[in-house]
Amino acid sequence: MRVTINDIAKKAKVSPSTVSRVIADSPRISEATKEKVLKIMKEMNYHPNMIARSLVNRTTQIIGxxxxxxxxxxxQHPFYPELLGGIASMANKQGYKILLANVSTVDExxxxxxxxxxxxxxxxLILLTSRDDNPTVEQLVKNNFPFVVIGRTENPYVNWVDNDNFLIGYQLATYFIEQGHRSIAFLGYSPGYRVTRDRLNGYKKALEEHDIPFDSRMVIESKFISDNGYDLMKAFLAQGKSPTGVIACDDLLAFGAIKAIHQAGLRVPDDIAVAGINNVPLADxxxxPLTSVKINAFSLGTKAFEMLQTIMGSNIRSYNQAIIPAELVIRSSTQRG
Amino acid sequence: MRVTINDIAKKAKVSPSTVSRVIADSPRISEATKEKVLKIMKEMNYHPNMIARSLVNRTTQIIGxxxxxxxxxxxQHPFYPELLGGIASMANKQGYKILLANVSTVDExxxxxxxxxxxxxxxxLILLTSRDDNPTVEQLVKNNFPFVVIGRTENPYVNWVDNDNFLIGYQLATYFIEQGHRSIAFLGYSPGYRVTRDRLNGYKKALEEHDIPFDSRMVIESKFISDNGYDLMKAFLAQGKSPTGVIACDDLLAFGAIKAIHQAGLRVPDDIAVAGINNVPLADxxxxPLTSVKINAFSLGTKAFEMLQTIMGSNIRSYNQAIIPAELVIRSSTQRG
Incomplete structure (x- = not known):
């Protein structure tokens, strides 16, 4: 039989509502009564119902x-477990649990x-999104519910953590140009996603600084994080295009692109140099071995939780943004002999 | 302003408890009233408080x-995200969310x-454990709370999903013996974990069937899933031991062992053949490339959720056990030229 609040009250010779108040740590209850009730709860192996408790003091210690x-x-993409590991490790230290919700459409x-x-x-809530037209973000702002976005938004009333994607695109393209490349394909541009647009803009800026005209035919569109690099690069090469370098928005896209390049009888990096972004364990x-950009997904996660905890614990509305630095990791896929 | 149950009641000209009963879909409320209240809830953009609703009908659609x-x-070990992906994909399809709880000690x-x-x-609950002396499992059985264990337990009143770890150890050792090995180290035995004990027993059985005496000095103890294979193999080789094969209980242990073997000036597989277990993406x-055993962590997850859903939805106590088949993937690390 499950012990109820009434059983505790009876044994402690107090009212059930007094027991409730002890659970909610109400200042209206004397220390002596608290001690007595807590001792009996322990003796009877009673665990206050989390839901009942949350109705009283409105804390569940759960973030979504x-x-x-x-x-x-x-x-399955290493970015997500690493990010989740960062959130979870920080949350656990602070006594929070994580409610994982996967959604596949904007409506969902x-x-x-x-x-x-x-x-x-x-x-x-921590919301992973890099879409622009996100009605969810606007809704959360309107409801004044504590949340942090991984990825940036235009709305200034939003707390977010992100990499500097403009800088990532800029640094990668500058590195290619300094290696002598003039014709560099940009693989993985996805119009709805700010992250790929920022990276493309960084790439454009680097070209501009070196007086290399931007050629829109060198931009290969795809879904943001996906494994269709093989098909895209195969189709691109079949059109007779011959870049000397490829910057892929994700390592998985880069792996597929390398496969297609090899299959076309070309060498990496001698004919086409390839770099990815995310620095997944396979890159090494x-x-x-694939040149890539380490974006520190774990730190994105720990920082996002820290930020969320700050706003959950305060009545003051504050809007913070954090940029987690990224790091270029150069390997053989871009180093010509 | 947040709309409350009282606002709905006022507008619908019914009592707040009637609104509660509509939310809980009580048969005591007429269809006409239900329709009227639901329509007003929709108009006022009211979402029944999940906690209040769960107090009434006791469903939250959340599993831990x-x-x-x-x-x-x-x-960070690919086994866990893959398993979690399996649980989450099945849970999402059925409208369940996942509450992730990480614990680092038995007390926690x-x-x-x-x-x-x-x-x-x-x-x-889905509980990942492969420890034997698990008081948590006994407690859950006693409380008759629906739960499924990933990993097997001795208690017959437990639903569990597991690989056949005895068979995995047996098949790997048999494969090594058939390749001509007589001196095979077993790396990663962890006394408290049934999973490693089952694998070791399978290994012993294969030796016995081929009249090879078991040598306990060939068993290298370690924590179950860890990356200290390098240190362990280095120390093992420094003792002057010279196996011709190494079976590691996890790929990460195997990667470390290979590094130590190379550093000792020996070749893999020519001097020492090495195999791992889990078939992480890096293995390829x-x-x-590392010979390994594909254990289908994703399927472990989907099956565990299926099982949990069966017992959550029924008053009948049933005890099911499922074995997810594993598959030997042979690569260069064990194939001599």
């Missing part, structure tokens, strides 16, 4: 993490966020 | 997943599970 894409896909995201904010289970072991 | 090890460590696990079962937030790209 809303991830895009189907669960199976998103967790909106419904999920409604449920999580109005539902009373989560005290705050691929043939050839 | 309790993972061992600190969050950052456990999510016990406290966390208490909170999750008595707390009223989760309807069921390592130098040399």
């Amino acid at each position: 993490v809303v991830m895009p894409g189907m669960a199976e896909q998103s967790l 995201e909106r419904e999920m966020v409604k449920e999580l904010t109005f539902g009373g289970i989560t005290e705050g 072991y691929y043939n050839p | 997943v309790v993972m061992p090890g600190m969050a950052e460590q456990s999510l 696990e016990r406290e966390m599970v208490k909170e999750l079962t008595f707390g009223g937030i989760t309807e069921g 790209y390592y130098n040399p």
Whole structure:
């Protein structure tokens, strides 16, 4: 039989509402009574019902993490588990648990966020999104619900953590240009995603600084994080295009591109140099090892939780933005002999 | 201003408790009233508070997943995100969300599970454990709370999903013996973990069938899933031991062991053949590519959720066990030229 609040009250010779107040740590209860009730709760192996408690003091110590894409896909790219590890490690240290919600469409995201904010289970949200037209973000701002976005938004009333994607694109393109490249393909531009647009703008800026005209035919569109680099590069090469370098918006795209380049009888890096972004563990072991950008997903996660905790614990509305530095990791895929 | 149940009641000209009953879909409310109240809820953009609703009908559509090890460590081994992806993909399809709880000690696990079962937030639990002496499992059985273990337990009143670890050890050792090996080290035996014990027993059985005496000095103890293969193999080789083969309980241990073997001036596989278990993505790209066992962590996850859903949805106590098949993937690290 499960022990109830009434059983405790009876044994402690107090009213059930007094027991409730002890659970909620109400200042209206004397220390002596608190001690007596807590001792009996312990003796009877009673654990205050988390839901009942949360109705009283409105804390559940749970934050929601809303991830895009189907669960199976998103967790298979190393970026997501690393980010989640960062959030979870910081959350655990502070006694918080994580409610994972995967959404695959914008509609699903909106419904999920409604449920999580109005539902009373989560005290705050971390939202992974890099889409621009995100009605969910506007809704959360309107409702004044504590949340942090991974990826930046235009709305100034939003707390966010991001990499400097403009700088990532700029540094990669500058590195290629300094290696003597003049014809550099940009693989993985996805119009709806600010992250790829920022990177493309950085790439353009580097070209401009070196008086290299921007050629829109060198931009290969794709879904943001995906593994269709092989098909895209194959089609690109079949059109007779011959860049000497490829900057891919993600390592998985780069791996596929290298496969297509090899299959076309060309060498990496001698005929076409290739770099990716994200520095997944495979990058170091691929043939050839892949030049990439370490974006520190773990730190994105720890910083996002820190930020969320600050706004959850305060009545003051504050808007913070943080940039996590990235780091170019040069390997054989871009180093000509 | 947030709309409350009272606002709805006022507008609908019914009592607040009638609104509550509509939310809980009580049969005591007429269809006409239900329709009227639901329409007003929609007009006023009211979302029933999830906590209030769960107090009424006791469903939250949330399951807990309790993972061992600190969050950052456990999510970095590809086994965990893949397993979690399997659980999440199946759970999402059925409208469930996942509450992630990472625990680093047995005490923490016990406290966390208490909170999750008595707390009223989760309807069921998936527990990742392969320790034997697990008081948490006994506690859950006693409380008759719906849960599924990933990894097997001795207790017959437990639902679990596992690989056949005895068979994995047996098949790997048989494969080594058939390649001509007589002196095979077993790296990664961890006494408290059934998974490594089962694998060691399979290994012993294969030796016995081929009349090769078991040599306990060939067993190298370590923590179960860890990256200290380099140190362990270095120390092992420094003792003057010279196996011709190494079976590692995890790919990360195998990668470390290969590094130590190379550093000692020996070749893999010509001097020492090495195999791992888990078939992480790196296995295919390592130098040399690593023979490993694909254990289908994703399927472990989907099956565990399926099982949990069966027991959450029924008053009948049923005890099911499922074995997910594993598959030997042979690569260069064990193939002599």
